[in-house]
Amino acid sequence: MSNTSSEIRYRVGDLIEYATALFTAAGTDGDKPATIAAGLVEADLLGHTTHGLQLASTYLGELESGGMTSRGEPEVVVDRGATVTWGGRRLPGVWLATKAVDLAVERASTYGVATVVIRQSHHIACLAAFLQRATDRGLMITIASSDPAVASVAPFGGRKAVFTPDPFAVGIPTDGDPILIDISASITTNGMAGRLRRGGKKFPGEWALDASGTPTDDPNALFTNPPGSLLPLGGAEYGHKGFGLALMVEALTQGLSGFGRAEAPTQWGASVFIQVTDPAAFGGLDAFRRETGWLANACRDNPPVPGVEAVRVPGQRGLANKKRALAEGVALYPGIIDALEPHATRLRVTPPRPIGG
């Protein structure tokens, strides 16, 4: 039997070790290499293949060029206990966000709700990958991120991009597995548009506008000059809803952190909002879990619409992926290990061998 690329699996520990060695050799200090490596691999475990190890080669390139800061701590702009603002100094975003989540988790036990915002972080990769750091401790968490240097989503009724897709993720503990929500204010992303375009495919609906402002299912519309734009959630029918979400996310990230589009930044990066909520400071964790567990069950037990086998709660598929990957190894998206090869050679790090390889 031939061994197709999708059957090549790696041990989780081997991938983390490899990425740790690469980021160590690239000069990041302290716990940064291990934290970045674990964060990226966590995204792959959950099935977010575009926001996992695929980003490692780009980050290593940013470290080489100086676009990403390799050493030191974030600047504490304000610390008022329940609220913290950091200057991220373009440090690795996965490491910054992990540290910020852990700080918010710690502070939430004192204040009930703790909020950390970061300006001038580097890219933070997969938002969903941070959620279980809070939900495993019986805490609810919200993470939002925007990149003020990039615009691809137009306001509802307009045709010039103002926003990034403005992702936000919410982790909700239940009496069983946590609910892990990872959505955005736009229908789709530039990454997806590029992937469909390369494959000669269309969007499943009119998810974009061409440069004239006409709805289209053609991803090529985003690559014209001037370019088209991505439609906010709700599209041409009720896109005022996604428009509202985009404004909310950009206010939480760029507004609160005090760094955004008004500064007209040009470097790839992120303004980040992280909030951790302790149900014990409200009606109690048992009551919280009773309600959220009831909801999760009512969804999973829901009679499905024609053509659907079963209703899945957000995060359910990702957690099943993760369980399998931990047991059987990770099947990486094709090309990821190849993309890291030049960095491995340059940094003299030995790539991992696949399971059975």
Place this chain on the structure above:
Amino acid sequence: MSNTSSEIRYRVGDLIEYATALFTAAGTDGDKPATIAAGLVEADLLGHTTHGLQLASTYLGELESGGMTSRGEPEVVVDRGATVTWGGRRLPGVWLATKAVDLAVERASTYGVATVVIRQSHHIACLAAFLQRATDRGLMITIASSDPAVASVAPFGGRKAVFTPDPFAVGIPTDGDPILIDISASITTNGMAGRLRRGGKKFPGEWALDASGTPTDDPNALFTNPPGSLLPLGGAEYGHKGFGLALMVEALTQGLSGFGRAEAPTQWGASVFIQVTDPAAFGGLDAFRRETGWLANACRDNPPVPGVEAVRVPGQRGLANKKRALAEGVALYPGIIDALEPHATRLRVTPPRPIGG
């Protein structure tokens, strides 16, 4: 010239005075009558005609039947400074939410972020009507509400309703007018479905499922036995996004307050989440206003799509309505004054006269 109903206008003060007299005569104590009256009229000023004075006759009926509690204070379940949980005792929701917003505004100046949740509130009417109590003070605010006794929205992939539309509103101060966002996790509401049905009209798109789970634009599908359901934001194409929002809103409202669907309540009511954020506790109010003002301008100045005159920022039309109503009087939606007549007669309150009437 004939005087059509849309031309009948009332002075804002007269309407508030009328509603105050009705709620006083109906037995609500202290500042409740004036607060409920001002809150409902505020919704009419902003153009939310289904959630303003139209609700007064229903509320007066609930007071008469005992479904709404008329006197006293909420029970303080927990108060930890930055986080407060109230038992609402089915007190008037407009009054409870107003008090909770004012408490969160006060606490935000100490803690940076203050969160108040309410369980067993009565209905809180129009979420957008509370936002300017925070934004006028340079504070950001989020309000979410759900009714655990009612279900009309199915989870994505399912066909049995689990959620209410789960509205949430966000108020964002800028360097000019505030941004006032008022959206929900579903595409549309039962109220809108009922209005279209009575008018023999369809939804503008496939915004509902019939009882078999097939997408439809027919509002009658919601009134069959068994009934159909409203689709989450994103519909059959990408309704996992609205599904995530619904879970988020129900966790914040029912999960944190500790009262929800797990208790299988049968009385109309609300679980409520209110959070006020002080930008001064983060990167500063000036920086916040600079970013949000830049965004609002970039949207208003955006080149519109064909058929649209200009891009409007959320709240822009409502604030223009309000300005006009304060200057020229309020043109109430037809039937509202008529619906209050039986209560006015019963409670011996004199209805207001229209301007020039």
